[in-house]
Amino acid sequence: MQEHDLSWVRTEMALAEKAPARERGVVAWLRKNLMATPVDGILTLIGLVVVALIVPPILNWVLFSAQWTGADRAVCATVAQGGSQPEGWSGACWAFINAKFAQFMFGRYTDSERWRVILVAVMFVALLVPLMIPRVPRKGLNAILLFLVFPVIAFFLLVGGAFGLPYVETQLWGGLLVTLVLSTVGIAVSLPLGILLALGRRSRLPVVKAVCVIFIETVRGVPLVTVLFMASVMLPLFLPAGMTFDKFLRALIGVALFASAYMAEVIRGGLQAIPKGQYEGADSLGLTYWQKTGLIVLPQALKLVIPGIVNTFIGMFKDTSLVYIIGMFDLLGIVRQNFADATWASAQTPMSGLVFAGFVFWIFCFGMSRYSIYMERRLDTGHKR
Template sequence: MQEHDVSWVRTEMALAQPAPRTETGLGAWVRKNLFATPVDSALTILCLLVVAWGLPQILSWAIFNAQWTGVDRTACLTVDQGGELPAGWSGACWAFVYAKFGQFMFGRYPIDERWRVMLTAAIFVALLAPLLIPSAPFKKLNAILFFAVFPFVAFYLLVGGFLGLPYVETSLWGGLLVTLVISYVGIVVSLPLGIVLALGRRSRMPIIKLLCVVFIEAVRGVPLVTVLFMASFMLPLFVPPGMTFDKFLRALIGVALFASAYMAEVIRGGLQAIPKGQYEGADSLGLGYWQKMGLIIMPQALKLVIPGIVNTFIGMFKDTTLVLIISMFDLLGIVKQHLSDANWATPQTAKSGLVFAALVFWLFCFGMSRYSIYMERRLDTGHRR
């Protein structure tokens, strides 16, 4: 047999080499993401020109020419005496936001009892943070405390009226407190109720399916303002005589039911995206209906519709501003209410108050959006290359 020369065969693994300098670092990132094509380059330059034109004016209004301290509107009337801003512009009046910050956060909640709101917020953050961290231990116990125990603790702290805490009427609540309470209740209720409604709409039992379809389409067919009006003024007509519901509780019920109908359609879309083979595989294992849904189908469906779920949460968070229609003052409502204060009524205070409210809403919505993107990437295990 003829012998072959194998001197060219490598006998040792080659050492890993660093990536070329042109493919790493800030310069490579800028070239790939901002100047990859002529169109990208043109758009990047255009955006830089817009930023260069607008950013100095925004900084001048929001920081350099802003008024940070003061006891009434006269402090803000002296802004922009140097004429550094364009005609029609004036510096921000953050003194108004500082003076009204307590009302923006708590509404007319008694000052001596605001520690209860802050304690509730601290407990909320302490329970929510471990849930958002995938590597945190004791997830089941944490979830039970957050979803089952915390609502009762929060009710006791915020409302009071027993065990030594003074009673605080919900009509005194306002500001960010109302926004967060309505959002929390809406999220906690809408997700499980939306799952039940989505499963009911896909049920083979005609009566269950009909009831779910009627509820979903009826709620989705009217605006949230109508639902709030019905919950506030018509719901008391359906309860026994002498029984009353707190107005805030009625608003919570209306928002939760409204969000549940939209959530049901989002989850139904995820259920329809699951291949038929997953259902058949679960049936072949002898799993019952609830085992099949809870262990096989629903986890996959929820993973697919994370963007839709978070989008519903964000929309609901912003829709809390509509409770102003039924004389409840959330963050935006309380800001608009204080704009009519004669001691602060100036165009500068109006702009500053509305910008402050917009910034708070944006921070919460942006946080939810970024976390949903993080969870999508973490759970995207079935399509990795």
């Protein structure tokens, strides 16, 4: 057999070549994502037509014909200079938002004491942000400060009556302050309480299971408005004479208990999704019930139901607007209350106020949604960190 000598052997990998010109660039992206098939092309054209019809009027109302400054409703009842709108029509009345902004944020909270609210907000953000960033160290200390120390400091700062701070009754609270306090306390209380209720519903102890089932099914069977009315109107009737609770505290308890019942069902779904082998493996290691639950079962269950947990948080954040029914003014409630101000009564005032309130709610809800997506990807077993 004739032998052939190898005259050349490759000693390094060939360099990667660029993709063909038609497979890269903006045109390639448009062709792949918007024009891949005839149906995609038709839908893209229809979408462009709809955007062309809707977006310009919205931008015109929000920006170009909007009134940004002014002292009263007169600026919102006139046509923008150079505008082509019908007589008596104008864009958004952002001057109304500008004039009432402080009230939308703090309600009737004493003007000279609003620095206390701002300080609480700064402290909350300063403690929450490091806790949400995985790379920041000392998570244990951070959690102790946020969940144990901060609530005490925030209570004395917001309410006052101690350490030389004037007392500010909760009836003067309003706006975004009420919305954030209700939702933050509700979130902080509903998650651990929901976990306990979910575990109790799966308990083998008949009394514990019955109590949890009755509570969950009763609360989930009535609307939040009913719970708020019970907490605000009916609860004082069952208290001893002369004993009462602050209305804001009653609303806090009602919202937290209502959210915890829904949270319990979300977490119970995660517990049921854990394979039986996980329980058996924990039992084979000789772990106690609480060790098995806290170290093996709950971490996996909570990871599975992150979307459901955040969905409950978002729903509770928006449902805080229902406290308007019991005479408390959250962000939406105080915006609606100001519609009756004759100084700013105009055709554009209600729409401008509602758009502003909706935008603020959207910012917080969108932020929670995006962070939950980030956590899902980070906790994904196959995700590269």
